[in-house]
Amino acid sequence: MNKKYNVAVVGATGLVGRTMIKILEERNFPINNIKLLASKRSVGTKINYLDNEVAVEELNDNSFENIDIALFSAGNYVSENFAPVAVASNCIVIDNGSFWRLKPDVPLVVPEVNPERIKEHKGIIANPNCSTIQFVIPLYALQKKFGLKRVVASTYQAISGAGQAGLNKFHNEIQDKNTRTFSIFNNIVFHPNADTCFTNEEVKMFNETRKILSQQDLKLAITCVRLPIENSHSISANIELSMPANIEEVRNVLKKQSGIVVADDLANGVYPTPQMSNGRDEVFVGRIRQDDSAENGIYLWITADNLRKGAATNAIQIAEKLINKK
């Protein structure tokens, strides 16, 4: 009989936490017992898991006794303070926050790209930033076949990346014109700044992309913005490969890459859109074009569901690889 696991979801009432619970169900993850953890104010909330109503419990130092795997998505304070508590209870943490991602002894994993890193974990495995996940899968496919020199990317990120509070704000602004001033409706905003020049989202994409692709010399230029779209991030990318490649070769390499759906027929109006990727677990790639302004240049347009492949699905795919390797 296959082993079943005791799984905790930390931050179970948040947008990513709820998506994690849904995806554990959908993928029939082998669960013996599920524990839903959150802060004190969520205690008493009940969330359906399969045919059961599960009561949310308060996260505390004893939460991880007898838990095999904990999926964290409750902010960096919780990740920093409670991931070590979980590890001390022999629980393996898959953390969706940014706190652990760049630590040298923490694997930062996209299962289609660097699954071999999972076994190096010392209790914590980090789930990358949402926009980074969808960025590195096509880049990895191209890196393997042609090598990568430089990538210029501009993102088109959805509001769900800012959590339920962000979505609520957007919905209020749609309904009430008076709340629209200096806001997200009919507007484009940047993420908070990391320094005087770059936003924290841009810095995450620089660092995490290089770590996941194991290419510290990869030249990157990244601009990240938030749009008034509920869900699914998009990326416009101009890539300089290390060797010549014609567009048919590039398209075939991307088609063969696990985790990618190529949607690329502009003349018939077929290209990746947020509406195409919403609710899906693959990364959609299209607008594959030669960029003759650079040596070995190509263009890509990439969309993915940021709550699913950009967060919850990727974390659970890591968990699946983890238990299959045990």
Add this chain to the structure above:
Amino acid sequence: MNKKYNVAVVGATGLVGRTMIKILEERNFPINNIKLLASKRSVGTKINYLDNEVAVEELNDNSFENIDIALFSAGNYVSENFAPVAVASNCIVIDNGSFWRLKPDVPLVVPEVNPERIKEHKGIIANPNCSTIQFVIPLYALQKKFGLKRVVASTYQAISGAGQAGLNKFHNEIQDKNTRTFSIFNNIVFHPNADTCFTNEEVKMFNETRKILSQQDLKLAITCVRLPIENSHSISANIELSMPANIEEVRNVLKKQSGIVVADDLANGVYPTPQMSNGRDEVFVGRIRQDDSAENGIYLWITADNLRKGAATNAIQIAEKLINKK
């Protein structure tokens, strides 16, 4: 006494046409008589100009008798067929469509960039594409001072660029969830294709940028998308200059350029947004950063009101230069 002109607005009931009328008022353009022209189905519509109600008349072969200047924004069919009619009546046409823009003997003008071209006209002066206008003003400032080698740009274009019909569709979709499938609400779409690889908007930006900047060897990589935002286009640009420039020099060059407002203080949340540029006639530039992934690389983020500076204001600024040169 200063001369006053008889001015016709062709396409007077459209989104750009109505903006042209508003801007003629705002700028106190020296008008003797204004004539509002449109297709048959708009005849009888009345539009206010200053304190008068002006009845829209049907465009026909006699429309331009005694007209000095005609501002066209009624689609390419009208531009192609009626601009020569106007010219034959000794009327000077400033055309907002794409039909005449690339003709060798038609000046394509952004007054902050190449006003000297206006005097070369043979009756028709072309107003560039909306996203091109806001793109070339900062590029021109940098070209003069440092030279330009390559620009990678991704646009974030508003729905008003698709006219009143586009805006109506968006408003319907906000109100009625049932109309949202395969649409612009919560979505990102591309413009119609020009060939199998590029959209017509991308092709316009390639060709018009090079013509306006008089630099046919400028390397360009452009991706154009339409977002669910009512008004003001944005552009994320990565620029390779021909010589080294530090960011303070770049910022000063942009600050000194007529037509530009620099809004660049990320740490205090100051950067160009659609909400900042709506209703304004300047081009807003910010997120000015060194791009160390390229030799002499910089980043810019550019926004402008596409109905005003991207269309109506630019056309009327051309008309102002034209009459001042007479």
